[in-house]
Amino acid sequence: MKVDVFFTPAGIEETAFNDKIVVVIDVLRASTTMITALENGAKEIIPVVEVEDALKVASSLFNERPILSGERHGKVIQGFDLGNSPDEFAASVVSDKSLVFCTTNGTKAILKAKSAKILALCAFLNVSVVKEFVLRTENLEYNLVILCAGKENRFSLEDAICAGLLVDKLLADKRGQSIALSDSATAARILYEKFRGNELAALRESEHGRYLASLGFAKDIEAAARIDVSQALPIMEDSIIRLQKVEKRKFKRVD
């Protein structure tokens, strides 16, 4: 398996994701928050890029009004139910609900990679679950692309470190398989090694971490820096993200 990392979705053709296992990372905060919501019982998440798309999707759902959630510049969108803080998505709020999710970078990255063979969401919270899934999927028939959301086409340290942690875990547990790293995958791993054991400090010092703290979201950074606290494996199929159920967890191709 060849492991590649894109530090941002910029300049990458959508066809680059065809036939790949794609793991999308937006540590601060979209993938962290979506993992939390699904872990807490949300039925499904429909990711959209534009606010108008969120409203359109919401009005097209017949059975129930979904929860509208997301952010612009880190803040809750006017008229939406929830923002993008993990702790807003408690079981009492999201259990059995459909969510429409609209964020500046995370959902954009997810939808850019929608032609992936398999698309999974990853954050520090569930990195070992994702590692396990990747290693078991079709005996490494497909190449892996780790797609960092970044920030407005810019490199984000927290996403790169999380990508590096996933690369590190894959290499540590590759079970005799050959794994080749691209330049960017090598770089991500080096960045992770530098901050190993100091992930929270790294997130706090990152540009977006400091921005979120300035908005009063310091608690979200702490929530996002916890490693392997979740067993949730969010998978996107037909543009809808759902939890991969335990009974379906045969790590077979989802198509």
Next chain:
Amino acid sequence: MKVDVFFTPAGIEETAFNDKIVVVIDVLRASTTMITALENGAKEIIPVVEVEDALKVASSLFNERPILSGERHGKVIQGFDLGNSPDEFAASVVSDKSLVFCTTNGTKAILKAKSAKILALCAFLNVSVVKEFVLRTENLEYNLVILCAGKENRFSLEDAICAGLLVDKLLADKRGQSIALSDSATAARILYEKFRGNELAALRESEHGRYLASLGFAKDIEAAARIDVSQALPIMEDSIIRLQKVEKRKFKRVD
């Protein structure tokens, strides 16, 4: 001064370079080769993106036929005089000549940043000269953007390490000035630290290094990995790259 690094030119608006000092890095091989050509007496270099533009520019120069140089997929362009290997640009070949230069990633990055207040070319060859120039320019009035050419909108390890070396040198010699690093500048410096003293090995192991070696250009990699062997400071003004002359080296704004 705020120091920022773009690992590729992808997704960055051209206006992002306005009023910035921009340092363009394409270690393998465009910036290495252009520095070598100017060091060896080339009069000027006109960078272009497309092969047709090279031919148009060449036919528009009245006084002399310029040397057409550059590459596609690492190889010399059909009908061109030279490729993109530093050792093709000896003094006996380029002295007092105008060059039209057309490469896949390097010249594209340079021209994307043409709205820069000052645009300089950097490689391992001349990194301390660039550092000195940046530190003296207008007392750090402008922010610095280090633009890595990358490869087809992808991250390149060799460019990132060279960017990190420049960041490292700026921090080591900042003369009491305050220098703030973006996430990507922090990352570049960490990557450089990892390969400090092993730059040649890093270049050889990089994706593009291996590709060039497979084409028979292993010697170019050795040439590109030499640190501070050149005093050349190539500056682009009005879309033409010339050596900043020693007598003009007051490190004042070039405009």
